[in-house]
Amino acid sequence: xxxxxxxxxxxxxxxxxxxxxxxxxxxxxxxxxxxxxxxxxxxxxxxxxxxxxxxxxxxxxxxxxxxxxxxxxxxxxxxxxxxxxxxxxxxxxxxxxxxxxxxxxxxxxxxxxxxxxxxxxxxxxxxxxxxxxxxxxxxxxxxxxxxxxxxxxxxxxxxxxxxxxxxxxxxxxxxxxxxxxxxxxxxxxxxxxxxxxxxxxxxxxxxxxxxxxxxxx
Amino acid sequence: xxxxxxxxxxxxxxxxxxxxxxxxxxxxxxxxxxxxxxxxxxxxxxxxxxxxxxxxxxxxxxxxxxxxxxxxxxxxxxxxxxxxxxxxxxxxxxxxxxxxxxxxxxxxxxxxxxxxxxxxxxxxxxxxxxxxxxxxxxxxxxxxxxxxxxxxxxxxxxxxxxxxxxxxxxxxxxxxxxxxxxxxxxxxxxxxxxxx
Numbered sequence: 001x002x003x004x005x006x007x008x009x010x011x012x013x014x015x016x017x018x019x020x021x022x023x024x025x026x027x028x029x030x031x032x033x034x035x036x037x038x039x040x041x042x043x044x045x046x047x048x049x050x051x052x053x054x055x056x057x058x059x060x061x062x063x064x065x066x067x068x069x070x071x072x073x074x075x076x077x078x079x080x081x082x083x084x085x086x087x088x089x090x091x092x093x094x095x096x097x098x099x100x101x102x103x104x105x106x107x108x109x110x111x112x113x114x115x116x117x118x119x120x121x122x123x124x125x126x127x128x129x130x131x132x133x134x135x136x137x138x139x140x141x142x143x144x145x146x147x148x149x150x151x152x153x154x155x156x157x158x159x160x161x162x163x164x165x166x167x168x169x170x171x172x173x174x175x176x177x178x179x180x181x182x183x184x185x186x187x188x189x190x191x192x193x194x195x196x197x198x199x200x201x202x203x204x205x206x207x208x209x210x211x212x213x214x215x216x217x
Numbered sequence: 218x219x220x221x222x223x224x225x226x227x228x229x230x231x232x233x234x235x236x237x238x239x240x241x242x243x244x245x246x247x248x249x250x251x252x253x254x255x256x257x258x259x260x261x262x263x264x265x266x267x268x269x270x271x272x273x274x275x276x277x278x279x280x281x282x283x284x285x286x287x288x289x290x291x292x293x294x295x296x297x298x299x300x301x302x303x304x305x306x307x308x309x310x311x312x313x314x315x316x317x318x319x320x321x322x323x324x325x326x327x328x329x330x331x332x333x334x335x336x337x338x339x340x341x342x343x344x345x346x347x348x349x350x351x352x353x354x355x356x357x358x359x360x361x362x363x364x365x366x367x368x369x370x371x372x373x374x375x376x377x378x379x380x381x382x383x384x385x386x387x388x389x390x391x392x393x394x395x396x397x398x399x400x401x402x403x404x405x406x407x408x409x410x411x412x413x
Contacts, residue, residue, distance in 0.1 A: 072230065
């Protein structure tokens, strides 16, 4: 159980990170990352939807007829997304206006259907919920990093707080969609690069121990 | 996950749809009053903006009630900005019409003498984000306050010294068309509007 949880955490935060490793959910990563406050609300929304849709789908996995499982999953996901949308509209109207249609579009976020198909249908409810939560955190963390860079360079602020750097000129391009493309591309590159190095190291140690064993034998 | 019969499938999808519809109906009715209150507050803020009244978050209701009254003018429900002696200063008229992608709605404020605009704002639109959607930005809307208007002459960007939005020619054009159609309506019935 503990090993399973560890695997879920490691895979979702790094090895199979939805955004920079699986390149899923890119649309919203581009659209809602120019202010950290908006990104945080979006991230929490996605974590909520992922957690509960994974939990529900996993709990129902033995009852869902496989022929119509996509329909059922969409129904469950859409319901949770609508609840999130209504809640944000009621409690945070300003942020709801800033996020525009993107909360509703969580329904089409591939991460959620992906976790449901790849994990929730084959695992027990509790682990599935954890998987959902950590996939959501993996998504939200990457988005927050992107938003941090964009907001800092584009507005000179962090979470709306001005840093008051004298002589600072805002980079307008960071606020516009192309800014997100640059930041995401750099992060995907960095992620792939670090993973490649780690793989190489692992390979080397594996070869060395194998060689050592051969000598000993 | 095994293959199940058609009857089971139909029963299952019916039950689960009903269950989730019930959850949604409940949360919708629970949050509806909050959402309506938010919408009303936003509407009031926009109306005060068009009337040229400064307002803070905490005294919205007080400022609104002191400055704005609702009136029925020629079958239209209109908000009227009043001064300290309750004399009408400006009409705030709702408009709505075609933009580039969808309907643009908003408010336009006209001084009682029909000589100047007091302001323009947009409450709903589906214009291109980053281009046409910039009609929401304050610098664009502020340009319309104190612009002179005249009967029989339509407003235009160049003559009034109003900047259009670069890259959003169609949206800018639609906005001006909407404003002019409201002004045209007012000026054709100007007797009713000016006599108060």
